[in-house]
Amino acid sequence: MDVFWDRNRWQPSCKWHHDVVKQQLEFRFAKGVLTERDLWLNSSAAIALTQRERTATGADGWPVDARG
Template identity: 55%
Template sequence: MARDQFIKRNPLCIGCLAAFNDPVPTEVVDHVEPHKGDTAKFWNSELWQASCDWHHKTVKAQLEALYAQGRAKLADLWLNSPRAIKLSLLLKRQG
């Protein structure tokens, strides 16, 4: 129910809009900060973002790996952050 309400209010992937100016429908409600089972983090809707499947599986996965290694900041995990936009453009070019 919370997922459906969020998608209704945020129907487009913020990564696709930011990087490509392309209105792609939201498929995933992504937790910006990996919650790792922490229910407070899981339900913190201030840190939810609208994502397409590609951004979630490709861009966000790489950003989260960097974050886990201490090589990215929490702010970088937003799909409309400068770092995420740069990575999106690079990955799209690579096919």
């Protein structure tokens, strides 16, 4: 819990990154799969998760079928 309150570790993020990517990073960290460095949203692990999980959206903000 001390790590959570360390302001040097706080990162701004949009709701999607907080709710999707950050949760997965923290879950994997707790399982011992990721290192503490991987918890940062600019880490290679976070970028890979973002690219895998991100849904393409149209100009109206609604998801679009990437298959065409």
